[in-house]
Amino acid sequence: MVPHLTTALSGPLLELERRFLEASPQIEQWLRGQWQEYTPPFYSSVDLRNSGFKLAPVDTNLFPGGFNNLNPAFLPLCVQAAMSAIEKFCPEARRLLLIPENHTRNQFYLQNVAQIAAVLKQTGLEVRIGSLIPDLDGPTTVDLANGQKLLLEPLRRQGNRIGVDGFEPCAILLNNDLSAGIPELLRDLDEQYVLPPLHAGWAVRRKSNHFAAYDQVANDFAREIGIDPWRINPAFSVCRSINFHERQGEECLVANVSAVLDIVREKYREYGITETPYVVVKADAGTYGMGVMTVRDADELIALNRKQRNKMSVVKEGLEVSEVLIQEGVHSFETVHEAVAEPVVYMIDRYVVGGFYRVHTGRGKDENLNAPGMHFEPLAFETGCNLPDYRCGNPDSPPNRFYAYGVVARLACLAAAVELANTRLDP
Amino acid sequence: MVPHLTTALSGPLLELERRFLEASPQIEQWLRGQWQEYTPPFYSSVDLRNSGFKLAPVDTNLFPGGFNNLNPAFLPLCVQAAMSAIEKFCPEARRLLLIPENHTRNQFYLQNVAQIAAVLKQTGLEVRIGSLIPDLDGPTTVDLANGQKLLLEPLRRQGNRIGVDGFEPCAILLNNDLSAGIPELLRDLDEQYVLPPLHAGWAVRRKSNHFAAYDQVANDFAREIGIDPWRINPAFSVCRSINFHERQGEECLVANVSAVLDIVREKYREYGITETPYVVVKADAGTYGMGVMTVRDADELIALNRKQRNKMSVVKEGLEVSEVLIQEGVHSFETVHEAVAEPVVYMIDRYVVGGFYRVHTGRGKDENLNAPGMHFEPLAFETGCNLPDYRCGNPDSPPNRFYAYGVVARLACLAAAVELANTRLDP
Incomplete structure (x- = not known):
């Protein structure tokens, strides 16, 4: 329509x-x-x-x-464009960590996160979702209104690398605009690409x-x-x-x-x-x-x-x-x-x-x-x-x-x- | 389906x-x-x-x-991929010359040519079709079975550059497999990209x-x-x-x-x-x-x-x-x-x-x-x-x-x- x-x-x-x-x-x-x-x-x-x-x-x-609001017919376009972006930023990446906003009660937003994860998976990346929620003490499955499920996992930092349990990503995609400031967790990472860069967040931008x-x-x-x-x-x-x-x-x-x-x-x-x-x-x-x-x-x-x-x-x-x-x-x-x-x-x-x-x-x-x-x-x-x-x-x-x-x-x-x-x- | x-x-x-x-x-x-x-x-x-x-x-x-045989829903994918290809091979190109096969009576093939031209136009290139047909003495419009028209123009060589009347392309896309040999017209061109390269044609391949x-x-x-x-x-x-x-x-x-x-x-x-x-x-x-x-x-x-x-x-x-x-x-x-x-x-x-x-x-x-x-x-x-x-x-x-x-x-x-x-x- x-x-x-x-x-x-x-x-x-x-x-x-x-x-x-x-x-x-x-x-x-x-x-x-x-x-x-x-x-x-x-x-x-x-x-x-x-x-x-x-x-x-x-x-x-x-x-x-708002990726969940796009016409589903555009999914292949999103995947092809994401392939091109990954090829440029981190061609050797196999695993990507997506860091969303903390508001877990906003169903529309969570469907957006699920949609971004789906696009990235379709490019052939392993995708996990690492959450900045301070009191998330373990992997938490959130039910989405459209019947899908989303697994949020607590972020873990080991030395200068970040990940979730059993998953060390090469690339980190932020869907969190860092309005609350830049978390120490994300600073000075070692050979992990952060996309977009930290200074794209509202703490600096x-x-x-x-x-x-x-x-x-x-x-x-x-x-x-x-x-x-x-x-x-x-x-x-x-x-x-x-x-x-x-x-x-x-x-x-x-x-x-x-x-x-x-x-x-x-x-x-x-x-x-x-x-x-x-x-x-x-x-x-x-x-x-x-x-x-x-x-x-x-x-x-x-x-x-x-x-x-x-x-x-x-x-x-x-x-x-x-x-x-x-x-x-x-x-x-x-x-x-x-x-x-x-x-x-x-x-x-x-x-x-x-x-x-x-x-x-x-x-x-x-x-x-x-x-x-x-x-x-x-x-x-x-x-x-x-x-x-x-x-x-x-x-x-x-x-x-x-x-x-x-x-x-x-x-x-x-x-x-x-x-x-x-x-x-x-x- | x-x-x-x-x-x-x-x-x-x-x-x-x-x-x-x-x-x-x-x-x-x-x-x-x-x-x-x-x-x-x-x-x-x-x-x-x-x-x-x-x-x-x-x-x-x-x-x-056979681009005409693809599902029309894939057109945006074709355009995005073509944008990426043009960006790589000839980012500064504005005008592209498409050189098709000579068989002008094959309606299916001509629809393929029209489809390729449409994809390239959608990437924002000016596209003209230059024909290798030896006895084509002027611009010739061919009617396609699907109601579209295709304008074939005789190739002209000036010095080390090729084009059609009033059109000097930066890039040349071959849809002619050069089974008949490599035309002299296409050899030793000066700063015009030929895609794919001449040795991709059956004269050499x-x-x-x-x-x-x-x-x-x-x-x-x-x-x-x-x-x-x-x-x-x-x-x-x-x-x-x-x-x-x-x-x-x-x-x-x-x-x-x-x-x-x-x-x-x-x-x-x-x-x-x-x-x-x-x-x-x-x-x-x-x-x-x-x-x-x-x-x-x-x-x-x-x-x-x-x-x-x-x-x-x-x-x-x-x-x-x-x-x-x-x-x-x-x-x-x-x-x-x-x-x-x-x-x-x-x-x-x-x-x-x-x-x-x-x-x-x-x-x-x-x-x-x-x-x-x-x-x-x-x-x-x-x-x-x-x-x-x-x-x-x-x-x-x-x-x-x-x-x-x-x-x-x-x-x-x-x-x-x-x-x-x-x-x-x-x-």
Whole structure:
């Protein structure tokens, strides 16, 4: 099933997609050149927003958690891409240890873990799941809603190597974003590859580094195919030393929100766009849509009530927010069953392997859909975002729209590669 | 639809398949190591024979001609694998020239060409089709039975570069096996990649070189997973300086056929197999199942009548046969709708991307199914031969049988890589 797509603005969007389709030999060649220079992360998922006049990534996840939501028909694509990634990172690997998040009660997340393990097994690896849960005292089988079972085993460290009982892996794949910090257990390992590297975790990673790398990627790409980089790149700014509780850094926030809104207003004027500009203020480190706020006017920041300040000050694992990203908001004009939707594209290595729509029935087109308590209704794309349909030539046909999604998602993946190359564990 | 499989002997076959499934981490690791050392051909297809007690390649085609017969669901796999191949051979390529065979009246073949072109276009390359047809004086559109059109353009050489009018490609993909010799047009090109290399064509290539390389691959692999290499490797021998018309080299043929039959008889005794051993005598260079003969006793070679001698003496493009391969025959115990069937597995780069059954309603289990005038009934595999089903653990389930096919096909692909590394254009 291809979800029904409605695009409010058809002109400029079609123009952008048509440009991607026409330029696809150039785009693919350019990307191949980039992949010679930068190593893509093992896997990633990218949240896109499509406003009709703009198609841009708003978040790039290096520990993707929704593989269970992909169309099952894409499994062979995932396996082939994973084979290519393993060949690059650790060709001699036979055994791989997967380290998931600790939340064992989230059935959706556990099905994602099972799906990742299934893909890796299909590449011919022996796969076991090592858990960071502190009080897991022995192998524990978890029943999944789909009838499968998942065996979680306590991680054991011996000298400078990590594993689970009777299993010494050559490679370790993290599906844990390290929001709680980098466990000592995982530091200074000896000849065991950790994928993605530890500094990809939120203990070290900053969204602002990612979007700075994306600036570079988007500018190079836009020059290459002759478009305004703003069409694929949300403006952003950063404030450090924020304390929402104590109202520290408010001036920085106000100034930067105003600055970003000014850039956006100017662009809207240039393109004759009548929508109301907005920015999204979010924690510079962290995930799960926590610590996120939509702002249409800088004044809103002065009048934050206690509840709003509390909401902004803490993200996953109780991490205190002191650095925030101020990102241009991109309206979502895509709707699925009359609810606002945003596409999420999944990649393994440099290959797009599928995607789905995140749908929120209770939110507006300028709101964050990855919100706590959201009604999450993933709809798998029928097409894999990697195959444009040249025969029909209509940019509004799903394969062609999805090709554009696949291109922008790969630009974000490339930005993550640049970001990881430019950052390290102990900066 | 998965074709219904019937396997007459279940014991040893299941044992072999079970061995492959159990050893899959080892197999995949070993293959990854081999691909670090050898570069797979751009694409290939492998004819397999499955006798229950033996699963072996009998022919490896480096200019595969049946992409149109694959399950359309495998298209994304083909595209991803082709992206990987292009990235390796010619990352900077934007334009690719496809050179097909000259037979423009074979609708099946032309659909194959269209399918290859479609896959390459989906990777983002500009693709044109350059024809070697000598009397093609301008661009010619051919209508295909499926409603598509194919534009054939005359090849033009300018200096040391080749192309078609207004199109200078960076890469040239041959789907022409060069049975007619290497055209001057294609020699000594300047900075244009020719894929596969010219010495992969039948003007230079010898099946005996391929199977000598396969001996090495099969022995290494068999040692790795602890099986008798004969279980996956047909015994063979070669006679050069044969002239069927003038009955030259008959003694060599008789001696070598006897020798191969002796090896097979000994093995049959060892495994308690009661089938009648046979060998297949075929041209050492050439394709399309021409110049092929089944022999159960060396005496049959002495009494060849004129018709049989004529049949053996010429292959495609009227090439005179003077070198023959004497290959152990592998019975086919697979039947589809009660007709004898042999699996054909397709690969792009080192990835299995699908396969189908070649079915012959009028032939026995020890006969060549790739025969002129055959009733060819390709049935696409529903599974891609790359995903074993570990959950069910039953080697007789189609995904697991197909995994075994995928493994043996990749061994043949590896042998082709070794063969191409060990041979060259002007030996």
